[in-house]
Amino acid sequence: MSAYTFALLLSVATLALMVNLLRTRRMREKYALWWALLAVGVILLALNPRILEWAADVVGIVVPTNLLFFASGFVLLAVCVQFSTELSSLEEDRRVLCEEVAMVRLELRHLTERVARQEASAGAPEPDPHPLPAAGGLVPAAAPPGPPDDLPDGTGPART
Numbered sequence: 001m002s003a004y005t006f007a008l009l010l011s012v013a014t015l016a017l018m019v020n021l022l023r024t025r026r027m028r029e030k031y032a033l034w035w036a037l038l039a040v041g042v043i044l045l046a047l048n049p050r051i052l053e054w055a056a057d058v059v060g061i062v063v064p065t066n067l068l069f070f071a072s073g074f075v076l077l078a079v080c081v082q083f084s085t086e087l088s089s090l091e092e093d094r095r096v097l098c099e100e101v102a103m104v105r106l107e108l109r110h111l112t113e114r115v116a117r118q119e120a121s122a123g124a125p126e127p128d129p130h131p132l133p134a135a136g137g138l139v140p141a142a143a144p145p146g147p148p149d150d151l152p153d154g155t156g157p158a159r160t
Contacts (some may be wrong), residue, residue, distance in 0.1 A: 008046035014039040
């Protein structure tokens with residue numbers, strides 16, 4: 001088997017693998033596109049090796065294989081840059097999510113403490129000692145301290 005036939009078979013196998021990974025949703029389209037373009041390029045070079053010789057002559061490289069290695073290094077560099085930008089974006093997303101989880105846990109802790117205090121005082125409502133900002137960024141005003149107007153058992157002050 002010649003090197004061209006081997007490259008052709010390897011490229012066809014790569015395309016089949018990419019289609020399978022896309023079909024099973026184990027790879028996103030934007031990553032599979034790069035692999036598919038690379039496989040198609042190798043198929044073209046395997047079917048017509050004169051393309052590589054012509055490109056090497058145009059660029060001024062004497063040995064066409066050196067152009068192939070240079071192009072391969074450039075592709076690897078591009079993949080590394082793409083993965084680095086994706087990783088940076090994912091790290092920022094993770095940081096934001098961690099902050100949101102911490103805020104939700106804090107709010108949950110405050111609410112469970114408030115419920116525990118209300119249950120301990122036999123159901124007397126109590127203002128939230130740790131109000132969190134509302135969606136607009138404003139803190140809701142707490143009720144003034146003092147006895148409630150009506151208690152659930154009807155023992156509160158009479159209304160006239």
